[in-house]
C-alpha cells in the first residue's frame with residue numbers, strides 16, 4: 001500500500017491512523033514504544049529541504065526498530081542528471097521496505113510509486129499534497145478536542161502554494177470539521193471563496209497559519225516590512241476574535257513576525273505547534289506500520 005494522497009485513504013485507514021498515532025504519541029512519552037519493524041529498511045529520498053518531515057520519519061523508523069538510509073540528493077547522481085524514474089528504479093533494486101519521497105514536482109510521489117514494488121509515502125510533492133502533515137494535524141486536533149465534529153478550522157496565508165492546505169482541505173471535512181481558507185488575493189487559488197483573514201478567524205476553533213512560500217512566487221509580493229502581519233498575520237488581537245478555547249497550528253517552518261506574531265507562536269495555552277512536531281513522529285510511526293504491513297489497532 002502506498003500513501004500518496006488523502007484521496008486514496010479509506011475511512012477505516014484514516015481513523016486507524018489517527019487512533020494509532022495518538023496511542024504512539026502516549027507510548028513514546030511513557031517510553032513504551034516497541035520496535036515492531038526490526039527487520040525493515042526505510043529509504044528517505046528528499047529533493048527539497050526539510051527539517052520536521054525528514055527527521056520525524058527517521059525518528060519514527062528508529063522507534064520502530066527500522067534501519068534508515070537517507071540519500072544525500074545534492075551529492076548523489078541526481079546532480080549528474082539521473083532522472084527521477086531512473087533514480088527510483090535504482091533505489092527500488094536495493095529492495096527497501098518503504099521509500100519516503102519529497103519532490104518539487106506535483107505527481108512525483110505517484111510516478112515513483114508506479115515504479116517501485118515497495119510502498120511509497122508522499123512527504124510532499126510540489127504544491128499538490130502533504131498527506132502525512134494533514135494526518136498529524138488532524139491527530140493533534142482530535143487529541144486536543146476529542147472529535148472534530150462541528151469544529152471550524154481557519155487555514156490562513158499562502159493557500160495557493162500550500163500542499164498542507166490542500167491535504168487538510170480534503171481530510172478535515174471528512175472528520176466533520178468546516179474549513180475556512182483565507183489569505184492575500186495573490187496567494188489564493190483561482191476560484192477560492194473571497195473571505196478575509198478576519199472573517200475566517202472569527203469564532204474559529206482552530207487557526208492554522210501558513211508560511212508565505214516566496215521561493216514558489218513568480219512575482220514579488222511587494223509587501224513592506226510589517227505589512228503582511230498587520231493585514232493577514234495572526235496577532236493576539238486577531239486570535240482574540242476566535243473561540244475562547246481556540247488553538248493555533250503552523251506546519252512550520254514559521255516566518256515569525258510575518259504570518260504569525262511571536263506572542264501567538266509561543267503562547268503556552270493556545271499554541272499546539274510543538275505538539276504538531278511531537279505528533280509528527282507518532283503519525284509517521286502509524287503510517288510506517290500501516291504501509292509496512294502491520295495491522296493498525
Ligand code: CP
Pocket residue numbers: 049050051052053054124133251252253
Ligand atoms: N511541515 C513540514 O513539512 O516541515 P519541513 O519542511 O521542515 O519538513
